[in-house]
Structure formats: C-alpha cells, structure tokens
Amino acid sequence: MFKSVIYKEWIKTRWFIILLTLIAILAVGNIFLTVQHNMSFKEASNYWYQILFQNSHYFSYLKFVPLIIALALASSQYIPEITDKRIKLTFHLPLRENRILIMMLAYGTASLLISYSLVFLIFLGLSNQFFAAEIVKLAIISVIPWFLAGFAAYFMAGLIILEAIWKYRIAYFIIAAAFLLLFFETGLAGSYEPINLKLTLITLLSSISLLFSAYRFRKGEM
Amino acid sequence: MIKISRYILVAIAILVSAVAIPKLYWLSFDKPIRSPFIMYSSIDHDFMIQRTGEKTIRMDNTGREYTRDEFEQKLPLFYSRQLLISGTMPDTIDGVYMDIHELNKARSFFRLRPAMIYAPDPGLYPMFESESGRANLEMPKDYFRISWRMEFIDAADNRINEKKSRMFTSVLQKRGFVFPAKKIAGIPTTRKSCDEGYFVTDSKDQLFHIKMIEARPFVKKVELPGGLKFKHIACVDFSDKKFYNYLVSEDNDIYVLSQDVYELTKLAIENYNADTEELRIYGNLFYYNVVIRGDNYVNVTILDSDYNKVDEYHESWTGRTDSKQGKIFSYIFPAQLKMYDSNISFTDFYPDITKGFNWLILNLLLILVHFYIIRKKGFSLKNNIFDLIIVALTGLFGFIAVNVFPNKSFA
Structure with a gap:
C-alpha cells in the first residue's frame, strides 16, 4: 500500500517537481554567470567590496525560488485531491486515515528536500569557487530562511487547500502569509544568524498542520 | 496527533x-518624536537649544527665544560658513583669531549607534598601501582575515597569497600577537584622506596597530592599562589628525588614542551605555559636544580640546510608551x-x-x-x-x- 500511495503522488507531481528543480538550477547558473560577468567587468576586488561593505547580495535572485517550487508541488499534490472531493476515496482505503496523509506529506517533504538539496549544493559549490569562506557563510545564513520558507509554504498550502470552508481558507491564508513574511525580512547579509535555528524548529513543527485541515475535511466540517 | x-x-x-x-x-x-538639538555657544559659554516641530524654536538655556540669525551668531563654530557669507563672523573668540582654515581643520563629527556595534562581521578587510606615493588610495586586489594566522586572499582567483600571509603573520607573532583576532577596526574605503590601516584586538585583548607601508607590514602594540577590554573601536579620519579612533570599553568608558604617540585618554563622560544609547560627538576649535541620546532623553557633555569636562545638560521628554x-x-x-x-x-x-x-x-x-x-x-x-x-x-x-x-x- 505504501508503494502505491507514493506512486500515485509521483504520477501527480513528477513534472512539476522535475521542471521547477531544473528551472531553479538554471536560476543558480544565472546567478553565477552574473557573478563571473561582474568579476571581470568591475574587477574582482571591487565586486567583493560591494558584497562585504555595501550590502550587495549576489544571491538575491534565489529569494523566491524555493517558495515557488513548494507552492507548485503543494498545488499539484493537493488540488487534485479536493477536486470532486477525491480525498474521501483515499480515506476509504484500508489504512488508518492519518497514515495516508502522513505518507503524502512525507512524499512531498522528501521531494522538496531532494530538490532543495540539489539547488543548495550547486549554489554552495559555486559560491566556494568564487568567494572566500566569510562571504559564503554570510550568504548561507541569508538563503537558509528562504529554503525554510519553502517548506513552511508547502505545509501551509496543504492546510489551506484541504480546508473545505472558504471563510477559514481565507483566514488560514492570511495567517500563512504573515507567517511566511518572517522568513523574508530584509537586512544585512548574515543578519538572520540568531533566528535561523528558531525558524527551523517552527517550520518542523508546522509540518503536521495538514492533519488539522484533513481532519476537518473528512468530518465534513462545512 | x-x-x-x-x-x-x-x-x-x-x-x-x-x-x-x-x-x-x-x-x-x-x-515622530523630535528630540531637541543641543549646542554649546562659544560666545555665551552656555547651551543653545533648537526645537523642531510645526514651528522651529531657537532658544538659550534660560528660555529666551532668538531669531535664526541671532541664534547662528551665538554659535559661530557651528555656522561659520553662514556667518562668513553674512559678514557676521567675529574676528576673534576668547582672544583666538578665527582662521577659517583652522576652523575647518578642527571640525569633526562622529556617530555611533548600538546597531553598529552589534552587526554581522564581514570578517574580510582590504589592506591599503599606506605610503604608495600616489595622491589617491587604491583598492588592493586582496582581502585579509586574521584567524589562526593572518591570511591574504586574492579576490580574482579566491586563492591565498602565501608569501604575503607568512610575512604579516611572522611580524605579528614577533610583536606578541596571539591569534585569532577578536575585533578588526579600520576605515575600509578609499574615500579617506590617508590610510592608517587597522586597529586589531587579539585573543588576549591586546591592541595592535597594523598597516602596510611599501608592501611591508607595520605592526605596533599599543600599551593598555591592565584589564582594559574594548567593546567597540571606531577609527576616524578627521582633518586635525589628533587621534586615530574613539574606543568604547566593556565598562562603557569612551577613550581616544592619540595619533603617532599612541596615548590613550579617557573622556570625562559618565553614565553612557553603548548597548542602548546613541553617541554623537561634534568637535570644533574649542570643544567636543558629546551628545548621548536614549529613547526619551538626551545628555550633553561639553569637553574642552584637552577632553576636560566644561559643562553638561540633560533633558527628557515623553516617550512613545507614555504618548496617547x-x-x-x-x-x-x-x-x-x-x-x-x-x-x-x-x-x-x-x-x-x-x-x-x-x-x-x-x-x-x-x-x-x-x-x-x-x-x-x-x-x-x-x-x-x-x-x-x-x-x-x-x-x-x-x-x-x-x-x-x-x-x-x-x-
């Protein structure tokens, strides 16, 4: 049964996740083409200077990439489930209801993790190629919240899509939007250092939020 | 669940x-809560206050109001350019001839906010050539870090310049520097009158002056009173070249380090808290106006040019919490x-x-x-x-x- 559920999720989401991951990798490629261009046109030391002392963020192009991947994945995974209330069929499978949902959630989270890891590792590798460890460290501290926002957005999107009543859906949307803003505060590179661990913890906790909506859905709370 | x-x-x-x-x-x-701007008159030897709001009010310490022109004439060292244009600049003040060149040379402004102390550290700095013989400073091609040794990293290929790194590290070790550095303070820009390198505290809180002269390291250990640790060092580039920097100790005392002779002088400023208060220092030919601003108060201390206390002023107002x-x-x-x-x-x-x-x-x-x-x-x-x-x-x-x-x- 586990394999079948995963296979069903894979069929629904594969093109979205593959395509968007490829686009994200291209975005990273674009970042470093720009870096290379700036290093040769502005002189490398001047470019480093802008990054170190003038708050120029070479990685800012990456800002909403994880968020877009997450929203596309959540939509491709959960919207088919609420069309004609198909998820009710899922709940009739001979498995405990929460287990199926947790499997769906685990599939989505694992897909995001793989996609993000690929993008992040390429970003990290290329950053190390061009910049000293200090600059890379500040960049990592700054991009981590954007990837966390991706996970949080995925969890919140599941919650919103599976909610049956529009009134609540809108309320969840407002809370989710305000929640995601926490990850996108503008500041100096590296300014998120003290908060990153706390945001990671909150994101991890928010992972099971989907269960609440699904529970309301199957109990017919509408 | x-x-x-x-x-x-x-x-x-x-x-x-x-x-x-x-x-x-x-x-x-x-x-917005507009705090008053407090200045010290070298004519009356008393404080002058400017309050902005719907209407700008200019007054002295006794509450007597002044017109803009009258007010500016009480503060010739602040408004010297305006007074020169108006032809109302006095020839002498307290017997000292007002030479515009000297006035400009002595004028300085310094500002330190807590957020400048508690900020992400870039960790890499450019080491300028201090005596290149050129009129303008040039941006070097490498940046340095001081971790287990002093390392120079070439920005173009992101590689360490071993020869230069070893040369600086060995001189630092000879001068008694204990790696790594705790704080590195300098003015990392080419837009300054000259380069004085960096002031660096090592892992034992010793203070060193490090710069590069004709591609060779210059390292000087600054003698400090026992147990003195610095919270922040802010290097300055003032025309009078009296001192290298303002230094704030862990106990929130403010010091200056004199140029060339490396003499540390404590300013007669009390009750300053660098963690919560903004510090502004306006220097002129006669005085240093030290303005310390908290959320809803301002403390001003006037020091003479030898850093002795002359006068002080305090004012508080309704803060945001107590407003409607x-x-x-x-x-x-x-x-x-x-x-x-x-x-x-x-x-x-x-x-x-x-x-x-x-x-x-x-x-x-x-x-x-x-x-x-x-x-x-x-x-x-x-x-x-x-x-x-x-x-x-x-x-x-x-x-x-x-x-x-x-x-x-x-x-």
Whole structure:
C-alpha cells in the first residue's frame, strides 16, 4: 500500500517537481554567470567590496525560488485531491486515515528536500569557487530562511487547500502569509544568524498542520 | 496527533499576530518624536537649544527665544560658513583669531549607534598601501582575515597569497600577537584622506596597530592599562589628525588614542551605555559636544580640546510608551514581538512586554466573548478550558488564533 500511495503522488507531481528543480538550477547558473560577468567587468576586488561593505547580495535572485517550487508541488499534490472531493476515496482505503496523509506529506517533504538539496549544493559549490569562506557563510545564513520558507509554504498550502470552508481558507491564508513574511525580512547579509535555528524548529513543527485541515475535511466540517 | 497539530497552528497564529498586528498598529498611529538639538555657544559659554516641530524654536538655556540669525551668531563654530557669507563672523573668540582654515581643520563629527556595534562581521578587510606615493588610495586586489594566522586572499582567483600571509603573520607573532583576532577596526574605503590601516584586538585583548607601508607590514602594540577590554573601536579620519579612533570599553568608558604617540585618554563622560544609547560627538576649535541620546532623553557633555569636562545638560521628554498612542497600545496588546531591535542589526524574535496591566481588561473581555462563543455553539467547557487559558495569557493574539483554528472537532 505504501508503494502505491507514493506512486500515485509521483504520477501527480513528477513534472512539476522535475521542471521547477531544473528551472531553479538554471536560476543558480544565472546567478553565477552574473557573478563571473561582474568579476571581470568591475574587477574582482571591487565586486567583493560591494558584497562585504555595501550590502550587495549576489544571491538575491534565489529569494523566491524555493517558495515557488513548494507552492507548485503543494498545488499539484493537493488540488487534485479536493477536486470532486477525491480525498474521501483515499480515506476509504484500508489504512488508518492519518497514515495516508502522513505518507503524502512525507512524499512531498522528501521531494522538496531532494530538490532543495540539489539547488543548495550547486549554489554552495559555486559560491566556494568564487568567494572566500566569510562571504559564503554570510550568504548561507541569508538563503537558509528562504529554503525554510519553502517548506513552511508547502505545509501551509496543504492546510489551506484541504480546508473545505472558504471563510477559514481565507483566514488560514492570511495567517500563512504573515507567517511566511518572517522568513523574508530584509537586512544585512548574515543578519538572520540568531533566528535561523528558531525558524527551523517552527517550520518542523508546522509540518503536521495538514492533519488539522484533513481532519476537518473528512468530518465534513462545512 | 490532530490535537497537537491544532495547538501548533494556534501557537504559530499567536506568534505571527504578535509580530504583525502591533507592527500595523504603529505603522498607522505612530507619530515622530523630535528630540531637541543641543549646542554649546562659544560666545555665551552656555547651551543653545533648537526645537523642531510645526514651528522651529531657537532658544538659550534660560528660555529666551532668538531669531535664526541671532541664534547662528551665538554659535559661530557651528555656522561659520553662514556667518562668513553674512559678514557676521567675529574676528576673534576668547582672544583666538578665527582662521577659517583652522576652523575647518578642527571640525569633526562622529556617530555611533548600538546597531553598529552589534552587526554581522564581514570578517574580510582590504589592506591599503599606506605610503604608495600616489595622491589617491587604491583598492588592493586582496582581502585579509586574521584567524589562526593572518591570511591574504586574492579576490580574482579566491586563492591565498602565501608569501604575503607568512610575512604579516611572522611580524605579528614577533610583536606578541596571539591569534585569532577578536575585533578588526579600520576605515575600509578609499574615500579617506590617508590610510592608517587597522586597529586589531587579539585573543588576549591586546591592541595592535597594523598597516602596510611599501608592501611591508607595520605592526605596533599599543600599551593598555591592565584589564582594559574594548567593546567597540571606531577609527576616524578627521582633518586635525589628533587621534586615530574613539574606543568604547566593556565598562562603557569612551577613550581616544592619540595619533603617532599612541596615548590613550579617557573622556570625562559618565553614565553612557553603548548597548542602548546613541553617541554623537561634534568637535570644533574649542570643544567636543558629546551628545548621548536614549529613547526619551538626551545628555550633553561639553569637553574642552584637552577632553576636560566644561559643562553638561540633560533633558527628557515623553516617550512613545507614555504618548496617547502608547497608552491605547497598552490597553490592547499584552506584548509585541519584534523581528528587529533598533539597537541590534540582527534579525531575531525580540519580545517587548507591555508595561503595566491595562491589557488585562481586554483579555478578560475576550475570555467572556470566547466563553459565550463556546456556550452558543454548544461545546463542552471542559474541552475548551485550555483555549480559555490561552486567551487569558495572550489576549487578542490568542483570541484570534483559537477562533481561526477552532476546537469544534474535539468537542
């Protein structure tokens, strides 16, 4: 049964996740083409200077990439489930209801993790190629919240899509939007250092939020 | 599991409400508080005060008001350019001839905010050639770090320049530097009159002056009184070249380090807190106006050119908390969760608990409203007691959270 559920999720989401991951990798490629261009046109030391002392963020192009991947994945995974209330069929499978949902959630989270890891590792590798460890460290501290926002957005999107009543859906949307803003505060590179661990913890906790909506859905709370 | 997922959502909703709603409140209702600008008259030897608002009021310490021209004439060292244009600049003050060149040379301005002390550290700095023989400073091709040794990294290929790194490291070791560096302070820009390199504290809090002269390291250990540790070092590039920097010790004392002779002098400034107060120092031919600003007060100390105290001034005003908007805030919100603190350049959760207990009234009211909702919908009180506790503790934030994520299913 586990394999079948995963296979069903894979069929629904594969093109979205593959395509968007490829686009994200291209975005990273674009970042470093720009870096290379700036290093040769502005002189490398001047470019480093802008990054170190003038708050120029070479990685800012990456800002909403994880968020877009997450929203596309959540939509491709959960919207088919609420069309004609198909998820009710899922709940009739001979498995405990929460287990199926947790499997769906685990599939989505694992897909995001793989996609993000690929993008992040390429970003990290290329950053190390061009910049000293200090600059890379500040960049990592700054991009981590954007990837966390991706996970949080995925969890919140599941919650919103599976909610049956529009009134609540809108309320969840407002809370989710305000929640995601926490990850996108503008500041100096590296300014998120003290908060990153706390945001990671909150994101991890928010992972099971989907269960609440699904529970309301199957109990017919509408 | 589902119950837990609901409480997690409630907690997230409380968190984001506590960040977003008070922020929106202040965005809508906050009014600027204009602090007075306090200067010291070298004519009257007393303080002059300028208050801006709907109307700008200029007065002296006794409350006597002045016109703009009269006011500027009392402060010839602040407004020398204007007075020269108007032809009202005095020839001498206290017997000292007013040479415009000397006036400009002695004029300086320095500002230090707590957020400049508590900010992400770039960790890499450019080491300029201090005596290149060129009119302008040039940006070097490499940057240095001081970790287990001093390393120069070439920006073009991101590789370490071993020869230069070894040369600087070995001189630092000979001078008694204990790696790694704790603080590196300098003026990392080519837009300065000349280069004086960096002032660096090592892992044993010893202070060193490091610069590069004709591609060779210059390292000088600065003798410090025993146990003196610095919280912040701010290098300056003033025309009079009297000192290299302002230094703030862990005990919040302010020092200057004289140029070339490396003599450390403590300024006669008391009760300064670099963690919460802004420091501004306006220097001129006769005085240093040291202005220390807190949230709702200003302390001004006047020092003479040898850093001895001449006079001081204190003024406080109604802060944001005591304003009408602040009072209304205290009736609505038990706290505010800020992502930024004006004194720190790092993003974090900074809880700001509302002073007093005015918010208890709204909290009690919301408990009653929530109790009414529970009863009206026919839920069991036993199942909702925890929600009521949440509302009691977090007020408006909790009330929104428990109603957006309702408890009905668990009734």
